[in-house]
Amino acid sequence: KARPKKQLVSSRTRFDNRGMSLEEEINESNQYYRARDIAVIYKKPIPLQIVKVDYPKRSAAVIKEAYFRRPSTTDYNGVYQGYYLDFEAKETKNKASFPLKNFHQHQIDHMRRCLRQAGICFVIVRFVSLDRLFVYPASPLITYWDQQTNGGRKSIPLNEISATGFEVHYALKPRIPYLKAIDQLLATSTIDKGDHHGQ
Amino acid sequence: KARPKKQLVSSRTRFDNRGMSLEEEINESNQYYRARDIAVIYKKPIPLQIVKVDYPKRSAAVIKEAYFRRPSTTDYNGVYQGYYLDFEAKETKNKASFPLKNFHQHQIDHMRRCLRQAGICFVIVRFVSLDRLFVYPASPLITYWDQQTNGGRKSIPLNEISATGFEVHYALKPRIPYLKAIDQLLATSTIDKGDHHGQ
Ligand SMILES: [Mg+2]
Numbered sequence A, B: 001k002a003r004p005k006k007q008l009v010s011s012r013t014r015f016d017n018r019g020m021s022l023e024e025e026i027n028e029s030n031q032y033y034r035a036r037d038i039a040v041i042y043k044k045p046i047p048l049q050i051v052k053v054d055y056p057k058r059s060a061a062v063i064k065e066a067y068f069r070r071p072s073t074t075d076y077n078g079v080y081q082g083y084y085l086d087f088e089a090k091e092t093k094n095k096a097s098f099p100l101k102n103f104h105q106h107q108i109d110h111m112r113r114c115l116r117q118a119g120i121c122f123v124i125v126r127f128v129s130l131d132r133l134f135v136y137p138a139s140p141l142i143t144y145w146d147q148q149t150n151g152g153r154k155s156i157p158l159n160e161i162s163a164t165g166f167e168v169h170y171a172l173k174p175r176i177p178y179l180k181a182i183d184q185l186l187a188t189s190t191i192d193k194g195d196h197h198g199q
């Protein structure tokens, strides 16, 4: 499938070129969710260090020199039925497992902190060659992450992602209905949805 | 009190120069809260439209042309004990009331959407001349906002902000301990904190 080229140079290019099209699809899905009052979730803008700005008369300020900064958190956050949602979107061309090198320490640290605040943290993982998409919770991800330095594997097997995670099937409205997977995640988690203040 | 000039040109300059120092203080407070695992709250980076990027050999990519875009949401969001927090920081030199013209329609719309998802939405208002600081909930703010087009006032009286809001007193650690005010807000709100999943 040919995907249309973006007209603007995306600020993500430098860090994670592979994630591009998945991100566009998630952005579109979030727009759908917002428009229907289902959830309020946004992609966070990438932080820039702005060095030089011109203020031409009678027209908009122009940034003439700026640099990309590595984001200190994850790609997305927002609110869904009183729950704080926080997640990363990641793609892999691998067919049997998801390499942990796709994550950065600061993203794992951020997810850990959010979990301690009872946030709902996860990754949307896309296996490009298989065209399969999963919501995989942050807790088992962090366990895998920690184990790799103790002789554990450097990737999470697809079997495990498929067993512990929640598969998301491409649809039309929205393209990536990942909140269905979040409903499943909430239903099976220790967080009792019935007792939740948003209900 | 003299406040130190920022070394970098802030991307906020164009939109809300007045909010600068308040924002720095809130950023510092958020850092304190994160470091102590009290809450995970960040200032959202301002979105930019990037037009031209140079990729010099052996050095970092340089953005050569970019423009500020108006943010479609509020200044801050994050998670605190399972609650989604979302807020704006605003300052006024007025002494008796807070002018509604400090808000944009899109910020009000965003707060409305977040409230419908059971988010905790508010403004941190600073009366510069009085050196008083309040957490003022989004619901009464939205009521004032809506009434101004029906012959209502164009500002919220300090009396009202002081009565319905929660005063925050400057401190050392953190400088702006606004989560104390949020505890009060949660205690008096219809959201039952005892039933909350994060507890
Ligand atoms: Mg990503």
Ligand SMILES: [Mg+2]
Residues within 6 Å of the ligand: B016, B019, B075, B088, B089, B090
């Ligand atoms: Mg502001």
